[in-house]
Amino acid sequence: MAVAVQIVLDCAHPSAQAAFWQIALDYRLDPPPPGFTSWDDAKKAWGLPEDWDQVSAISDPDGVGPRLFFQQVPEGKTVKNRLHLDVSVGRGIQDPEERWATVVARVERLTAAGAAVVEERRHEHGDHWMVMTDPEGNEFCVQ
Numbered sequence: 621m622a623v624a625v626q627i628v629l630d631c632a633h634p635s636a637q638a639a640f641w642q643i644a645l646d647y648r649l650d651p652p653p654p655g656f657t658s659w660d661d662a663k664k665a666w667g668l669p670e671d672w673d674q675v676s677a678i679s680d681p682d683g684v685g686p687r688l689f690f691q692q693v694p695e696g697k698t699v700k701n702r703l704h705l706d707v708s709v710g711r712g713i714q715d716p717e718e719r720w721a722t723v724v725a726r727v728e729r730l731t732a733a734g735a736a737v738v739e740e741r742r743h744e745h746g747d748h749w750m751v752m753t754d755p756e757g758n759e760f761c762v763q
Contacts, residue, residue: 625686627705631756634690638676640755641688643733644707644726647678650687697757705760706749720748726762727752 631637638649656662674692679685709726710719727737727750734755742748749763 626689627686628689628691629758630693631690631758632692632696633673633756634676634692635673637690637754637756638678638688640730640733640735641690642678644705644730644735644754644760645678645680645685645688647685647688648681650677650679701759704758707760707762710763716746716748723748723750723762730762 652659652662677687677689679687710722713719735752738751740750749761751761753759
């Protein structure tokens with residue numbers, strides 16, 4: 621039996637981080653629980669405090685990739701990530717120029733959504749990727 625994986629990300633603003641990573645990964649916001657038309661309706665019904673930006677989650681619409689769960693924590697990011705995500709938009713594209721154009725297009729889209737470019741890297745064996753940070757400063761790569 622396969623084990624399901626959920627990646628949990630500590631952050632200051634779960635809703636904003638979830639919105640950014642939806643764009644990065646082509647994921648979707650988890651739908652509200654059965655019987656509710658929105659998460660706000662569910663949270664009101666459950667009597668949760670008005671500060672609802674404590675958690676958020678997104679999932680792969682195809683059910684292949686792991687769910688990402690964002691939880692609010694009081695402390696900010698202070699050091700380099702020990703784990704980072706690779707956004708592999710060029711995987712399977714054989715032509716190097718087309719693959720890099722696909723990477724650059726995603727980088728531009730993510731920059732418009734609040735990411736920052738750290739540096740472009742190229743491996744001696746031909747791999748080529750962009751190191752970026754998300755809106756809260758977490759490092760990730762686009763390849």
